Amino acid sequence: ELKVEQNPLFLSMQEGKNYTIYCNYSTTSDRLYWYRQDPGKSLESLFVLLSNGAVKQEGRLMASLDTKARLSTLHITAAVHDLSATYFCAGTQGGSEKLVFGKGMKLTVNP
Amino acid sequence: SAVISQKPSRDICQRGTSLTIQCQVDSQVTMMFWYRQQPGQSLTLIATANQGSEATYESGFVIDKFPISRPNLTFSTLTVSNMSPEDSSIYLCSVAGTEVRSGGYTFGSGTRLTVV
Numbered sequence: 233e234l235k236v237e238q239n240p241l242f243l244s245m246q247e248g249k250n251y252t253i254y255c256n257y258s259t260t261s262d263r264l265y266w267y268r269q270d271p272g273k274s275l276e277s278l279f280v281l282l283s284n285g286a287v288k289q290e291g292r293l294m295a296s297l298d299t300k301a302r303l304s305t306l307h308i309t310a311a312v313h314d315l316s317a318t319y320f321c322a323g324t325q326g327g328s329e330k331l332v333f334g335k336g337m338k339l340t341v342n343p
Numbered sequence: 344s345a346v347i348s349q350k351p352s353r354d355i356c357q358r359g360t361s362l363t364i365q366c367q368v369d370s371q372v373t374m375m376f377w378y379r380q381q382p383g384q385s386l387t388l389i390a391t392a393n394q395g396s397e398a399t400y401e402s403g404f405v406i407d408k409f410p411i412s413r414p415n416l417t418f419s420t421l422t423v424s425n426m427s428p429e430d431s432s433i434y435l436c437s438v439a440g441t442e443v444r445s446g447g448y449t450f451g452s453g454t455r456l457t458v459v
Binding site for chain 2: 265272273274275276280296320322329330331332333334335
């Protein structure tokens with residue numbers, strides 16, 4: 233059974249700083265997803281990572297996937313307040329279309 | 344990507360009553376998923392709904408409590424039955440279609456349920 237673990241679960245950082253957050257998963261995952269959720273809102277898709285070595289970037293966020301290490305990272309560059317949100321990673325397993333979510337990381341970017 | 348209309352966006356309900364949540368998709372999709380997100384928590388899959396067949400429930404969720412309908416390829420409902428305060432959560436529907444392998448999943452806007 234796929235398990236997805238994120239760390240840290242809470243992060244407070246200053247604007248302009250860089251940071252990397254981690255998503256480990258327990259067994260082979262077909263695909264790895266990153267989502268953003270603002271308070272009281274639904275989930276917004278950020279990245280879909282399909283293969284080993286995949287790297288995707290959008291603005292100040294860059295996601296990567298290492299299937300051998302069963303690890304995905306989300307790197308934040310020069311954080312701004314607007315990035316404050318909860319970030320979830322999720323994976324699928326064994327051809328299933330069901331998403332298994334990590335617990336989420338609540339990011340607060342302070343001016 | 345698909346667009347989902349989810350209703351209601353929020354409701355406050357009395358314990359012992361039931362609430363039906365609707366999700367309408369603007370395109371035909373094979374699978375629809377229903378999730379629960381308890382306050383401050385992650386998302387937990389309740390069930391997978393395929394058109395023309397019974398929904399498949401995850402461990403800890405039963406049809407009597409969360410009956411699901413999937414009458415066609417663009418619509419599904421989730422009912423939360425005989426509610427108690429522990430059912431207070433956000434409920435979200437999600438779809439997987441032809442884009443799932445490249446574009447990810449799409450989520451509805453969520454239903455924030457408070458049971459008093």
